[in-house]
Amino acid sequence: MTKYSPLILLFLLVALAACSVAPSPQPAVAIDLTDLQPLPTPAAGETPLRVAIAAVISPKGTVESYALLLKYLGDRTGRPIELIQRRTYMEINDLIESGQVDLAFVCTSAYIAGKQDFDMELLAAPQVNGDTVYRSYLIVPADSPAKDMADLKGQVFAFTDPISFTGRAYPTSLVTALGVTPETFFSRIFFTYSHDEAIYAVANQLADGAGVDSLIYYFALNRDPELAQKLKVIHKSPPFGIPPVVVNPNLRPQIKAELQAILLEMARDPLGREALTAIGVEQFVIIDDFSYESVRSLMKGIALPELP
Amino acid sequence: MNAFSHSLSRRFWNTVSSVTVGVKILGLALGLVLLLGAGVTWQARNSLSFILQQQMEKEGVTSTRDLAARAVDPILLNDVVGLQKLLLETQENNPDVRYAFILDQHGQVLAHTFGAGFPIGLINANQARSDDHHHTLVLQTEAGLVWDTAVPVFGGRAGMARLGLSDASLRSAIQTLTVQMLLMVLLVSAVGILVAVFLTSILTRPLHELVTAAQVVAHGDFSPRVPRWADDEIGDLADAFNAMTAELAHIDEIRREREQLRRQLLEKVIATQEDERRRIARELHDSTSQNLTSLMVGLKNIENMCDQQQMRAPLQELRGVVSQTLDEVHEISVRLRPPVLDDLGLSDAIERLGREWQARYKIPVDILVHLGSERLPGEIETAIYRIVQESLTNIARYACAKSASVLLERRGSDVVAIVEDDGQGFDLAQKFNNRQMGLAGMRERAELLNGNLTIESRPGQGVSIHVQIPITEEEKITL
Numbered sequence: 001m002t003k004y005s006p007l008i009l010l011f012l013l014v015a016l017a018a019c020s021v022a023p024s025p026q027p028a029v030a031i032d033l034t035d036l037q038p039l040p041t042p043a044a045g046e047t048p049l050r051v052a053i054a055a056v057i058s059p060k061g062t063v064e065s066y067a068l069l070l071k072y073l074g075d076r077t078g079r080p081i082e083l084i085q086r087r088t089y090m091e092i093n094d095l096i097e098s099g100q101v102d103l104a105f106v107c108t109s110a111y112i113a114g115k116q117d118f119d120m121e122l123l124a125a126p127q128v129n130g131d132t133v134y135r136s137y138l139i140v141p142a143d144s145p146a147k148d149m150a151d152l153k154g155q156v157f158a159f160t161d162p163i164s165f166t167g168r169a170y171p172t173s174l175v176t177a178l179g180v181t182p183e184t185f186f187s188r189i190f191f192t193y194s195h196d197e198a199i200y201a202v203a204n205q206l207a208d209g210a211g212v213d214s215l216i217y218y219f220a221l222n223r224d225p226e227l228a229q230k231l232k233v234i235h236k237s238p239p240f241g242i243p244p245v246v247v248n249p250n251l252r253p254q255i256k257a258e259l260q261a262i263l264l265e266m267a268r269d270p271l272g273r274e275a276l277t278a279i280g281v282e283q284f285v286i287i288d289d290f291s292y293e294s295v296r297s298l299m300k301g302i303a304l305p306e307l308p
Numbered sequence: 309m310n311a312f313s314h315s316l317s318r319r320f321w322n323t324v325s326s327v328t329v330g331v332k333i334l335g336l337a338l339g340l341v342l343l344l345g346a347g348v349t350w351q352a353r354n355s356l357s358f359i360l361q362q363q364m365e366k367e368g369v370t371s372t373r374d375l376a377a378r379a380v381d382p383i384l385l386n387d388v389v390g391l392q393k394l395l396l397e398t399q400e401n402n403p404d405v406r407y408a409f410i411l412d413q414h415g416q417v418l419a420h421t422f423g424a425g426f427p428i429g430l431i432n433a434n435q436a437r438s439d440d441h442h443h444t445l446v447l448q449t450e451a452g453l454v455w456d457t458a459v460p461v462f463g464g465r466a467g468m469a470r471l472g473l474s475d476a477s478l479r480s481a482i483q484t485l486t487v488q489m490l491l492m493v494l495l496v497s498a499v500g501i502l503v504a505v506f507l508t509s510i511l512t513r514p515l516h517e518l519v520t521a522a523q524v525v526a527h528g529d530f531s532p533r534v535p536r537w538a539d540d541e542i543g544d545l546a547d548a549f550n551a552m553t554a555e556l557a558h559i560d561e562i563r564r565e566r567e568q569l570r571r572q573l574l575e576k577v578i579a580t581q582e583d584e585r586r587r588i589a590r591e592l593h594d595s596t597s598q599n600l601t602s603l604m605v606g607l608k609n610i611e612n613m614c615d616q617q618q619m620r621a622p623l624q625e626l627r628g629v630v631s632q633t634l635d636e637v638h639e640i641s642v643r644l645r646p647p648v649l650d651d652l653g654l655s656d657a658i659e660r661l662g663r664e665w666q667a668r669y670k671i672p673v674d675i676l677v678h679l680g681s682e683r684l685p686g687e688i689e690t691a692i693y694r695i696v697q698e699s700l701t702n703i704a705r706y707a708c709a710k711s712a713s714v715l716l717e718r719r720g721s722d723v724v725a726i727v728e729d730d731g732q733g734f735d736l737a738q739k740f741n742n743r744q745m746g747l748a749g750m751r752e753r754a755e756l757l758n759g760n761l762t763i764e765s766r767p768g769q770g771v772s773i774h775v776q777i778p779i780t781e782e783e784k785i786t787l
Contacts, residue, residue: 025361027448029433033406033472034450036425039417059384063465085384 048082049073052092052104055161056243057196057216059085066105068275075271076262087193089113089161096120096248103259107213107243108134108295109165114246115289123256124263125244125287128215128280132287133239135214136166138174139202139231146209148235149174155208157186158201161193165295170237171211173302183305196220203230215242219280241291245284329515330508337504338497345493349486356485360478364404368457368473369442371402376459376469379410383418383466391419398471406454406474412467438464452476514542518549530557574756582645582690589645592637600634646693654689655679658696658716669704674713684723688777691753692716692725695761698750699727699773707731707771718779722759725775733765750775 051070053062062085074081084101086092089110095101097118106114114120125132140146146155149171160167175182182189190207192198195216201207214236221227245263247256266272267283276283327335375398382390391410399405399421409420411431420426436443436458447454453475461467514537521532530553534546604627611623642664649657655677662675683689696714703712709731716725747763750773754761759777 025446025453027446027453029429029445030448031427031430031433031454032450033422033427033430033454035427036422037428039426055385059381060462063384063462083384084386087381087385087387 046079048080049077050082050084050100050102052084052086052095052101052106054089054092054104054106054110054243055085055087055194056105056107056213057219058194061194061196065279068271068278072266072269072272072275073262077258089163093117093120096246099248099250102248102251102255104246104248105243106246107161107164107166108241108292109163109169109299111244111246112165112292112296112299113163119249120246121249121256122287122289123245123247123260124284125242125291126279126281127283127285128242130282131239132242132285132291134166134242135239136170136211136237137214137217137233138171138209138211138235139199139217139233140209141202141205142230142232144208144232144234146234149209150178152209153185154187156188156190156206157182158198158207158210159189159191160195160198160210160212162191164195165240165299166213166237167195167198167211169295169299169302170240173298174235176302181305199227199231203227213243215280222280238294240295241287244287329512330505333508333511334501334504337500337507341493341497341500345489345496349489349493352489353482353486357478357482360481361475364455364473364475364478365444367402367404368444368455368471369459371398371405371473372442372457372459372469372471375408375471376461379469380462380466383410383412383461388419395419395421402473404473404477406449406451406472408469408471410461410467410469413465415468418467434458434470436460436468447472449474452479510538511542513537514546518546521549521553525553525556528560530554530560571756574752578690578753578756585645586650589641589647592641592644593647596637597634597641600630600637604630604634649689649693653679653683654692655716657689657693658714661693661697661700662714665700665704671704671709672711673700674711676713676715676717678717679723680718684779688723688757688779691757691759691777692723692775695750695753695773695775696725696727698746702746703727703729703731703771706734709770719776721780722776722778726772728770728772730770733767733769733771735767736763736765 051073053066055062057065063083066083070081070083084092084095086095089107090113092101092104092106093110093114096104096106096114103123106120111120111122128134138149140152146152157171159171162168172182175185178185192201192210195212198207198210198212199217199220202210217233247259263284264286266276324332375394378394379391381387382394395408395410398408405421407421407430409422409426410418412418415431417426417431433447434443434445434456438460440458440460443458445456445458447456451474455473455475457471457473459469459471461469514534517534521534524532532553533550536543536546607623607627607630611620611627614620614623646657646660648660658677659675662673665671666673684692696716700712700714703709707729709729712727712729714725714727716723718724747761751761754775754777757777758780759775761776762774763771764774765771
């Protein structure tokens, strides 16, 4: 037996080496993942001012552009600001109606619908280029041979939000004026849910055409000058009422007045001006419902089918 | 080196060197395989473990960053359902994902994969700054290690994504590798054993043959030759062995021849010596004694013829001298070659020798002869007589003994003679004296007849001489 003990020793050495634990990193913390507890409810702080911003541009873009304005509002009201975004205009409208939003930056068509459904209240409107209007631009790729909507027959078209005026309603009106519907006129249509996404789609030839908010168009070109090489505008609509700032109609009148005053006085404040520049606005002014009549009448003329 | 380790190393070497060649080769082969196997397995485990850990960390970063990118819009749009689906899909698509969760910018959990509750301490276990690309930390959990990666979502403005990857698959991969490698080691060990056994048989077969042949040669048989199994050192050994054996056979042949010649010469010398003695004894007896007797008779006659008184005395004196001379001549003759040896045989000759020796030297000697009536061959009788004669002479000359004994008997087919005395003895190791030469001569006589002679003595304890000669009728001296 002792004759073979060196061999046995050697085999033990092998087994030991083999079964040794491979070097592992030193863990910093020890946690037991099976010890589950209910999550603590966050402490209720002060009541925040709930501000909704419609999905005109992408959620990230909205956060970046409106950061200064929201901070300004927070400082002026002395309340924390809660930014609320949703994928569609209708979701924002629903939140305003149910009182879960205090202040909202909505699209024109969303105001029309909201006014009709629950008497959405105008608070103020941005002034751009000295006026409270904007247009719908029909954009195509820079090298496209199309000269107007008729040339886009059988092509791919991008809409923005289902109830967007400049992004859906107005382009649809151009198609219905030719006697057909977009579903039959174009080979394929899709929704981007934001104007800067629609611009991106056409610039990258994912779509052959789209209708976009003129303000957003200039804003996008400003931010990314290279886009000018990739796009061209082949049709500009007549001027329509600019997307307003609205309030929850059930908000206390004092708060409504306070908010309105802040908005109207922003341009006089250097910090306020900075915030306005960030969103491409000169100042906020008073607006009345009559400014949106032309939009209302155009939208009555066309029937927007439900989303599939 | 202290005594303990010294004895340990000695025992180790004893063990290692005392095993067979087969075991040595086996030990070498197995030892190498096992050593290599152990080393390679260990190294492979380490390398694989390190590589897989790197992979795990990278995977964590990639997966979490992907999760963070896809979580931006759902977080901003408050799409909690979409967020939950995103997390569950992430977990489904990657079995290494132990958990995933999203924190909002205030550090509150928006969605997670734990189901009913949430582990304490996990929220703050790992953090990333808003400008960090990622931050990975290794956590020790109840089920092994978890790589926890934190990635800020939208620069921290939307919140934080956290992903935990478990090392279970990593550990199982290493175990699989280890098992496979150990199996391979086992397999190669088995092959190694077979090879070692085969190699051993190749090496040891010629060695065994050599050992057997050498043992045969050691017993005096120089005929074995070993075939040259291989063209290596063992083959050279076989050739050398064969050459050596052939040379030994040659030398042995020569030795035998010389030995034969020497025996022949010795026998001739002894025979000649005995003949010479016999002749001289006879001449002394026949011629010289007769002459002396005639002389005595003549003197007697003169004495008888002479009347004068003064002539008688000198004549009687002369007669006395002649008588004494006659006696002495007779004694010389008997001592040279006792007639009784030829006429009556060894038994009577020894008895007479003993009596005469005792009478001459005044030392009592006990003679015991049991040979029976049959005579022994002449050469044997002569040899034994001369040996006993020489022994007794030595006792008289050197021993200063008080008594002696001579035993002569048959034992089996041999005749045995033992001469003992109680004298001063001598040192057997002492060399170069006349006594040694005399003893050598006695031994030669015995060995010429295929017998042997042994001497036992110690200073102060007498001497014992033991002669044993086989009796064979065929034993003939060739002249």
